[in-house]
Amino acid sequence: MPTPRNRKVPAPAPPRRRPPRLEYRAKDGAWYGARMALQGDSLRVMFEEFREEFDEWHDPNTADLASPGDVTALRTRFRPASPPLEDARCGDLRRGQLLCVLRAMSNGERKYYDAILDSVKRAAHVTVGGEERCACRFTVRWTDGPLRGGLDEVGVDEVCCVRDSPVNDPVLSEFLDRVTRSFGFGDGEENAKAVQDSPVQEPRLNEFLDRVTKSFGYCNGEEKPKAAPQGTGATLPPGGEQSATAAPQATGATSLCGGEGETAFIIID
Known part of the structure; x- marks a missing residue:
């Protein structure tokens, strides 16, 4: 009886490259x-x-x-790295959440840009091959890319979740x-x-401070003159005799003033 030939053992598959961190x-x-x-x-x-x-x-x-x-x-x-959204975890998303979303470009390229979740159109999940599949649709507002500021509707396969963790x-x-x-x-x-x-870029805060500045008779950004020496007969600028609590209130602003000798704070909602 001829000696049986040894079966060829298939070469092991090359190790998969670890996903980028x-x-x-x-x-x-x-x-x-x-x-x-x-x-x-x-x-x-x-x-x-x-x-x-x-x-x-x-x-x-x-x-x-x-x-x-x-x-x-x-x-x-x-x-x-932003992991893909799992089909069973779509209910964890919240409006306003930052996502990294796949966008098909006009030239055939596919790129990931940041977007904010605007709304979710819920749909019943189905089971395919024993695995749960999400059929929901997600409306996102692009914060980067050529469609920045625009709305788009995508499926679960296009959504990745941005992780809030240090590099x-x-x-x-x-x-x-x-x-x-x-x-x-x-x-x-x-x-x-x-x-x-870095300069402060907050329109409502700047509007409020400019309005208060105008109440003292100064233009926007104009420096307040140095206080005159005592006893010279100098007068206060227009409106200077008003107390800090009498300053006009900006829309959405609340003035919190402490007692005598305490600091006054302005909170912008």
Whole structure:
């Protein structure tokens, strides 16, 4: 009897590449899975499933990283990867929640942009192959991309959930900390500096403060004159004899004044 031939053992499948831990907002405003590497003094951002000619580079000696605020802006372009919405978890979504949503572009490309959940059209779930499938429709308002500000309706397969957690990547941290130290700050201090240098952009607050300023006879943004020395007979500006509590109230504003010697606060809803 002939000796039986040994069966060929199939070669083991190559190990699947681990999904990216981080995603990165590229120059086109879309989010991509990415990995980082330090090459010399520069940070190299490599996009998953894209050729290396699409890599983005960040050089600390360029105008893009010329201030602590630029470092903070670059830091916000990285975040933990957004997992797909599970079919059985659609009920966890809340109106106003930040999502990362797939958008089919006119040129056939498919890109992920940020959007805010506006509403959910509930539908009965079905079971396919023993797995629950969500049939709900989600109306989102785009916050980035070519349709920014517009509404769109998508299904569960297009929705990913943005995670509110810090970015922990040693390569990224080393690069950003190195650039931060070049400005004379300790690690992480660029955030406080950027906030300190950034002007307040709150229309209702600015409107209220401008209105109060006008009540004293000054134009918007005009500095208050220095107080005249006592005993010179100087008079108060128009409206200056009114108390702080008599200042006109802006719509939606509430004045909370403490007792004598306490600080008065203005709360903008």
